[in-house]
Amino acid sequence: MSLRPALILPLLAALPGLAADDLSEKALSILDRRCFECHSHSAGKNKGGLIMDAAQGLATGGDTGAAVVPGEPDRSLFIERIVSTNPD
Numbered sequence: 001m002s003l004r005p006a007l008i009l010p011l012l013a014a015l016p017g018l019a020a021d022d023l024s025e026k027a028l029s030i031l032d033r034r035c036f037e038c039h040s041h042s043a044g045k046n047k048g049g050l051i052m053d054a055a056q057g058l059a060t061g062g063d064t065g066a067a068v069v070p071g072e073p074d075r076s077l078f079i080e081r082i083v084s085t086n087p088d
Contacts, residue, residue, distance in 0.1 A: 031053075034082070036053055040052060040053040050062030052067065058078065064077060065077060
């Protein structure tokens with residue numbers, strides 16, 4: 001199953017300063033720049049056991065648990081990583 005921006009838009013909506021019109025563009029930009037290089041089928045990598053270019057990969061997560069917890073952005077590692085200042 002391919003990742004659809006609608007899967008992560010509700011999570012990104014929890015971030016301050018993002019207008020609804022910008023969510024899809026920003027979501028894809030974040031994924032392209034920060035995630036898919038190490039967590040995608042196309043890159044042939046699954047750092048930490050996580051694949052992010054498939055909905056099942058986000059729901060199942062990797063070594064540290066589910067990346068996305070629907071309806072609970074505070075428990076979603078995906079959001080934690082986006083707002084983190086850790087360069088890795």
